[in-house]
Amino acid sequence: MWSYERRLQYPVNIKQTNPKLAMVIMSQFGGPDGELAASMRYLSQRYAMPYREVAGVLTDIGTEELAHMEIVSAIIHQLTKNLTPEEIAASGFDKYYVDHTLGLWPQAAGGVPFTSTFFQSKGDPITDLTEDMAAEQKARTTYDNILRLVHDHDVCDPIRYLREREIVHFQRFGESLRIVQDNLDSKNFYAINPAFLADKAR
């Protein structure tokens, strides 16, 4: 199970609202390389992971991604708090506002709703971990793209922190892939799927 701790993993204290920026950062909440997709990806993949260390990595990174989703959500919430109708209309936030007012709903910056097709859970440890490493790099690129548009230190600071976590997670998934390969036939890693019983018995 999970239990809630009443704190952010990294603090968010934004003093100046900016709905235009909130619209862009929203992609890291509900977009294709966002934190919600990351958490669901890793937590879903755990069940078909036969190696205990790697199931641990998936559990602990999947849990940390939930904390990152809360940080991104706090950024969006604080960037859009108490906006006036005039500010909403002038900033281009009106297209989001008409469906969600100032509530949070997971979508990409372009308005595409969150969907589980943003991630895969393939039931094959090499396939899943290769996806996970790519996912961390895609999220890192997205944060780089966001940072080029942000000039407010209060927003930059937590975004930089999240970007750094992508790099650390990439490293841990790289080690996880190595652990999986060390358990397989070094002449042919793809000879069997270690998560599939009929394959293992062959």
Added chain:
Amino acid sequence: MGSEKERMMLLRKISEVSFAMDEARLFLDTHPCCEEALEYYKNMCAVREKLVKEYTACYGPLSSYDCFCDNCWKWVEYPWPWEGACK
């Protein structure tokens, strides 16, 4: 009970030591026998326990498992972490 500034400073210390543990935990998952990392995790755990105890006594629980109330449920009264500086 300290000021809001003191509360934020203590919360920041808790977040720092918790992060040290979050980072070491991921490392230990793939390096389970690293003595240096095990020692580090143990030390950070002791620091964290002391700070969380102090915070809970002064400002209320971070976890609802530590929420004990006689007359009225206080869990919902404390500030939520996403509220931040923008009131």
